[in-house]
Amino acid sequence: MPAVSAEREVVKMANPLPNEQEIYEKIKKENITIHPLVWQLIEHHINNDLYMINLIIGSTVLGGEVLSEENARKVIKHSNEIKDFLERLWKATKPADV
Amino acid sequence: MPRKKMKLLIVDDEKDICSFVKMLFRQKGFLVRSAISGSQAISVAKKLRPDIVLLDIHLKRGLTGLDVLSKMKETLPLCRYIMVTWDKAQEKMRQAKKLGAAAYLTKPLTTSQLFKVVNRVARGIGRKRGR
Numbered sequence: 001m002p003a004v005s006a007e008r009e010v011v012k013m014a015n016p017l018p019n020e021q022e023i024y025e026k027i028k029k030e031n032i033t034i035h036p037l038v039w040q041l042i043e044h045h046i047n048n049d050l051y052m053i054n055l056i057i058g059s060t061v062l063g064g065e066v067l068s069e070e071n072a073r074k075v076i077k078h079s080n081e082i083k084d085f086l087e088r089l090w091k092a093t094k095p096a097d098v
Numbered sequence: 099m100p101r102k103k104m105k106l107l108i109v110d111d112e113k114d115i116c117s118f119v120k121m122l123f124r125q126k127g128f129l130v131r132s133a134i135s136g137s138q139a140i141s142v143a144k145k146l147r148p149d150i151v152l153l154d155i156h157l158k159r160g161l162t163g164l165d166v167l168s169k170m171k172e173t174l175p176l177c178r179y180i181m182v183t184w185d186k187a188q189e190k191m192r193q194a195k196k197l198g199a200a201a202y203l204t205k206p207l208t209t210s211q212l213f214k215v216v217n218r219v220a221r222g223i224g225r226k227r228g229r
Binding site for chain 1: 115119121125184185186204205206207
C-alpha cells in the first residue's frame, strides 16, 4: 500500500467556540495582550513538543511505515508534556478570583 | 555517473529530534550526521564537510547555535546554514543573518516546511556545483 502523506490531507482544527470570532474581535478592540515572558514559555514548551510530534509522525508516514509502540509512546509523552505545561501556566497566571 | 549525495549535519541537543530528522532526510537520499552539542558539531563538521547544517540556536550547554555558526563559517565558508529555533526574537534573526545564515526557521515546523527549505537550499548548492 502506498504511503499516505498526512500533510496533503485537509486537516481540520478543533471546532471553534460559538463566539470565537467575537472573542478575537474583543481581543483586538481592547488590545488584550500576553506578557512576553508568558509567550516565551509558550513558544519554548509547546513549539518544541509540537515539532517533535510532527517529526515522529511525519518520518513514519513519509517512510511508509507503521508507527511503532515506542514512537507512539513518545507522541503520548510529548502530548502529556503540553498538557502539564498548560496546567503549570494556568496555576501561575490564573486571576486571583478564580 | 551517480549523483553525489548532499551531506547534511543536524545539530540539536534533543537526541530524538536528531534521530527523526536524520530518518526523514535519509529517506530523501541525503547523507546525514548529527551532533547534540556545539563542540561535537564542530568536530563532526571537520570530518564530514557538510553541504548544509541544520542548526538549533538554543543549545543547552556550552556553545550556542550562533557561536557554532560563527566558528563554522570560518572553516566551512561554502556550507549553507539553516537556523532552527522556537524563538521569534528579531534580534536573533538579525544576528543569524549577519553571520551568514541561509535561512531561519521557527518551531513548530512541519516536515513539509522543513523539506521545502532544505530542498531550496540544496537546489541552490546543486546549481553552483553544476556551473
